[in-house]
Amino acid sequence: MTKYNVIDLFAGCGGLSDGFKKTGMYNLLAAVEWEKAPATNLINRLETKWGIADARARVLVFDIQRTNELFSGWSDDKIYGSNQGLDKLIGDKKVDLIIGGPPCQAYSLAGRIRDENGMKDDYRNYLFESFIKVVKKYRPKAFVFENVQGMLSAKPGGIPVTKLIRKEFEEAGYIIVNDLKEHALIDFTEFGIPQKRNRVIILALRKSLFKYPEKVLFDFYHRVLPMYKEDKKSTVKDAIGDLPPLLPVDEEYKQNGRKYSHTPCEFKIPNHEPRYHSQRDIGIFKLLTEDIEQRTFNYISTEALKRLYTEKTGKTSNVHKYYVLRWNEQSNTIPAHLYKDGLRHIHPDSRQARSITVREAARLQTFDDDYEFISSTSDNYKMIGNAVPPKFSEKLALAIYKVLANGYDEYLLEVGKTYSEK
Template sequence: MESKLTFIDLFAGCGGLSEGFIQAGFKPIAHVEMNKDACDTLKTRTAFHYLKENERVDEYYEYLKGKISRDELWSKVPLHLIKSVINKEISPKTLPEIFEVIDKELLNNKVDLVIGGPPCQAYSVAGRARKNMNDDPRNHLYKHYVKFLKRYKPKMFVFENVPGILSASNGEYLEKIFKAVKREGYNLEKKVLNAKNFNVLQDRKRVIIIGWRKELKFEYPKFEEKEIQFEVLTHLFSDLPKLKSGQGEWNVSKYVKNTNTYLESTGIRNGIDFTTQHIARFNNENDLKIYRIAVEKWISENKRLNYAELPKELIKHSNTKTFSNRFQVVNHKGISHTVVAHICADGHYYIHPDINQNRSITVREAARIQSFPDDYFFESSRTAAFKQIGNAVPVLMAKGIADKIKEMI
């Protein structure tokens, strides 16, 4: 049997990038992530892939149904695989320990690929507006990324980040990254790619830097711009149970319709007759009135709600000049706007377009917008799940990149 190409995932989050590479046929050696909830999600997904590979996936579904505990699920997996999810902040202090775990996991294998992107707050426009980001240690996490290239000498790497990295400190940070990587023997190129061109029902731009060892003479792969034929409400949400504010299930939710071309072709709905975490936040009456106004305005006029134009009795924030678009409806006739981590704080920016449901989107709906398969389970809590999803790389985008890289290597 042909051995799989291997990768290490740095700043792995809940595993969107990794899941895409696994679906493309790559094998993870290790994931490194500082957030415990995201690591727990990665461990649970590691259990899924192990059990599926060994024709025992029903044992994973027992966990989704709440019939066995998380510890019981993890105990079904070889301990070294669970330990290959390394819950550490990457720093000079932790690097020796991280390298030790990875080296044990590698045995005689080589690392074909390093993937991942440092936390994007340091490069995001919003992050830079909050404080002087020159002093933010996250700006220098790329140096640790480069240390992994130096140690494992992969054939290629994928570095993902927000478009703000292009302009951060007038391009100085990006220039430093390029110089550091080239010193380790790599050529590299950057492009802004949009998730919607990878069949993701979301307008989400990301800078994707791809590098390769100089002796390989590769070029940046070509990605086509595709017209999306599908819509969020009709194709992405239509088979999920209709809910009101505060309703839903953490574990099993049965589908209410058969699958469709989009859900089947993307693997989002992937074989079982239920999903999980289709659970909506509770919203107070004031917010629900605003949601209704926002949806009516969007459906009838194709216009976004301006917070300052609401009836006075509904306005609860004294500041009506900034963040006037804080209430936003997910596009019902096309693709969603970008899902971000702030969705963990409130759902006002992601109002469900069905006025009869009158709520913000559920964890599962957010996961679907990010193209996670329906059997992907996000650990810990609803808030933690939303944050993980908002920070993730869309799975279909990751798979599209991985497919091209697999062809190249």
């Protein structure tokens, strides 16, 4: 079986690369991540799960915006230390695929609402330029660019980011579908992810390597990738229903310098530790979960939740602060800012009266239990929220493998799978 060589950019803790590794069809040449906590977790995962002894060499902890140094190496850097760079790491190996997606905050609708200038001046709007520089350098057969739905409407500098991206991709010799919203906006719940999460998955093909690249792309989005959809959508109960309960205690206690309001997990499941909650918040969580369990539904409207927040805290908010997960539905999106608080990710069991743990967030993101997160609780929540769910990544990897196979575009003609773009 042919194995394709991959570089993972903006790798985070490895949600994309973990899925690609699971297929056994890809070799991770290198990963680039500028934040130390997720990079440390990725290194640990590559070493302990995938047996990659030189994982510390393959994961480059560096700012991708300093692209020339990323290629040629850097030394005596106060933040990032020293490294030989991507060129020496890759050597004469051929790069078949580049995967990744720049930080999404500047594209997200929520981020633009919170920022007084709609994040038009945020440097993260332009990180795709660094991404494409790496593509131009190594000329892979294809690349995957993943981002939030908000990128479809983002206009940094007044110009649609999709227009900027398309222009850069085409100038580099790559082609993408003509309507990203119609073809490339993917509902992850259809692929067995127990969480409402829509993402733009841009597959770009190197035009010179495909006879019929437009047809290949259309077939990828409308036949190949949909092959991996699941008939039944996974729910919160499917994901976290078997984890041991963590119940409120009568008196708060300290352990290893940390304050606790709930019982610890007696089965020592990695990262299944309760967050500390005040008695006020525990009371609110119990009220909200019992309201759903008893089907009284006094607190499910936005206005009711805003009134409750004001009543309990004396503060006001333009958005409601609370949300209880529903056992038989998909979770709301697991976001990076879950590290700040868990008020919008309340466990559905009223007995537990708490927000979700790191392990529960990881399961809703489809990380396996053998992925142990080794950073601070805040960093763990953040990197999990930023990740691509590995279960979707694995299915994406399987679909892309078919597209990269020799003669795939000719095969389309032979079996009559020719499509016309809408």
